[in-house]
Amino acid sequence: MKNTNTKLTSAAATLDQSLTLPCGLTIANRIAKSGMSEQLANRHGSPTPEIEQLYAAWARGGAGLLITGNVMVDGRAFVEPRNAVLESDRFLSAYKLWAKAAHAHGSAIIMQINHPGRVAVLPLLKKPLGPSAVGLDLPAMNIVRIPRAITEVEIHEQIARYATTAALAVQAGFDGVQVHAAHGYLLSQFLSPLANVRTDAWGGSPEKRRRFLIEVVRAVRTAIGPNKALSVKLNSADFQKGGLSQEESLEIALALEAEGIDLLEISGGNYESPAQLGFASSKQAGRDAYFLSYAEALRRRSKLPLMLTGGLRNVELMQRILAEGVVEMIGMARPFAMQPDVAKRLLAGESAAEPPAIPRVGYKPVDAYLQLAWHAAQFRSIAAARDPKPLGGLLRTVLAFAPRMGFNIVTQN
Template structure:
C-alpha cells in the first residue's frame, strides 16, 4: 500500500457511528486509571484539566478511566463514582472540558467484582466464591457469590450511571466487560462456575453483559454512543477463549452497540500491558489477530487498543477496514498532544523504561503508579517527566496510594 499523504491520511477521516454521532478523527484515548476524584468520588478540577489537555492535543475520542457504578466497590481509591445526582455538576464540568476542542467523550462505567481494592475489610462480590489465582489474594480476598437479586441490582446500577452520564453531557458510555472486572468475570469459565441461568454455558455466562447492554441502551436512548470493552481472550488456560469472545462480539453487534473496543487480559495475566504468555501478543498490535478474525464476520465498528505505536501501521489497518479507531493509552501519559503528532505522520516516541521486578502483577502496579504520576503533572500544567528507578517510582505513588486508601470515603 502506498504511504498516505498525512494531511489526508486515514487517521484524519471522521467516523460516523450508527447512533448518529461523528468522531472527528480515528484516534482514541483508551481508558486509564486517573485516580483524580476527591475522597467522595466527585471529579476534581485536576481531572477536568487533564482531559482538557488531551482534547487540546487533537484526540478524536476520549474514554474516561473507570467510573464506579456502586460506592461499595472501588477498583482503586479516588475513582469517580456516579450513582446519583450528587456529583452531577462536577461531571458536567468534566465533560465540557473534554469537549471544548471538538473531541467526543464517553464515560467508561464499571464494577470491579472480586478485584475491588476497597473497602479493604469487606468481602467483594463476584459470580462465584473464587479468589484471584495470585499469591495470598486467593486467601485474603475470597469473594462472595452474588445472589440473583444482586445481579439484577448491578444491571440496574449500570443503567442508572449511564443515564446520569448523559445528563452530565457525555456523548455516551462504555460498558467495561474486559480486564477481569465483574462483567469479564461472568464471561470467564474460571471465575464463573455458577449452575443457574447466569453461568454454566457460554450463553448463560454472557447473559449479564447482554442484559446490561439492553438496560444501558434503554437508559441513554438511540442517539448516544454505546460502546463495550471486551477481551479478545483472557490469556489463561481455561479462561475466556478467542473463539467464545468472537461469539460474544457477534451477539453484541446484534444488540446494536455502536462501538466495540478490543483489548485482553486481566489481573492474573495482564496482556493489555504486553505481559501475555502468548509471544504473538508482543507485536505492534497485541490483539490484531482477533480484530482480523472478527472483521471477516462482522461490520461492527471496532477500536483496537494495545501495543499500537507505528503510525504507518495504524493508517494501514484503518485504510483496509480491519479497524475503525486506533486506541492508545499509556503513550498519552508522556505525550498529551499525541493525536496531533500521529495526524502529522509521526509515530509514538520510544517509551520510557518503567521499573519492573519480573513478577507480572507487581509490574502492572508499577505501570499504574508510573503513569498516574504523569497524570498529576499534566493536570497541574506541567510537562510529563520520566521517573527513573524502582525506589523513585514507589516514592512517587506508594505513599499517596496508602493515604488515599485510608481516607477514601
C-alpha cells in the same frame, strides 16, 4: 432497544478522517484515548478540577475521542481509591464540567462505567462480590480476598446501577458510555470459565456466562436511547489456560453486534495475565498490535465498528489497518501519559514515541501495577500543567505512589 442505524463513513479510512457511529455521533478523527484509571476524584467520588484539566489537555492534543477511566456504578466497590463514582445526581455539576472540558476543544467524550467485582481494592475489610466464590490465582489474593458469590437479586441490582450511571452520564453531557467488560472486572469475571463456575441461569455455558453483559447492554441502551454512543470494551481473550478463549470472545462480539452497540473496543488480559500492558506470554499478543489477529478474525464475520487498543505505536501500521478496513478507530492509552499531544503528532505522520523504561521486579502482576502507578503520576503532572517525565528507578517509582495510595485508602469516604 436495538440501534438499527448501521451507517459508517467508510470501510477504508485514514487517521484524519471523521467517523460517524451508528448512533449518529461524529468523531473528528480516528484516534481515541482509551480508558486509564486517573485516580483524580476526591475522597467522596466526585470529579475534580484536576481531571477537567487533564482531559482538556488531551482534547487540545487532538484526540477525536476520549474514553474516561473507571467511573464506578456502585460507591460500595472501588477499583482503586479516588475513582470517580456516579450513582446519583449528587456530583452531576462536576461531571458536567468534565464533559465540557473535552467538548471545548473538539473531542467527543464517552464515560467508561465499571464495577470491579472480586478485584475491588476497597472496602478492604469486606468481601468483594464475584460471580462465584473463586479468588484470583495470585499469591495471598487467593486466600485473603476470596469473593462472595453475588446473588441473583444483586445481579439485577447491578444491572439497574449500570443503567442509572449511564443515564446520569448523558444527562451530564457525555456523548455516551462504555461498558467495561474486560481486564478481569465484574462483567469480565462472568465471562470467564475460571471465575464463573455458577450452575444457574448466569453460568455453566457460554450463553449463560454472557447473559449478565447482554442484560447490562440492553438496560444501558434503554437508559441512554438510540442517539447516544454505547460502547463495550471486551477481552479478545483472557490469556489464561481455561479462561475466556478467542473463539468464545468472537461469539460474544457477534451477540453484542446483534444488540446494536455502536463501538466495540478490543483489548485483552486481566490482573493475573495483564496482556493489555504487554505482559502476556501467549503468542496471540504481538509486539506492535497485541490483539490485531482477533480484530482481523472478527472483521471477517462482522460489520461492527471496531476500536483496537494495545501496543499500537507505529503510524504506518495504524494507517494500514484503517485503510484495509480491519478497524474503524485506533485506540491508545499509555502514550497519552507521556505525550498529551500524541494525537496531533500522529495526524502529522509522526509515530508515538518509544515508551521510557519503567522499573520491573520480574513478577508480572506487580510489574503491571507499577506501570499503572507510574502513569498515574504522569496524569497528575499533566493536570498541573507540568511536562510528564520519567520518575527514575524502582525506589523513586514506589515512593511516588505508595504513600499517596496508602493515604487515599485510609481516607476514602
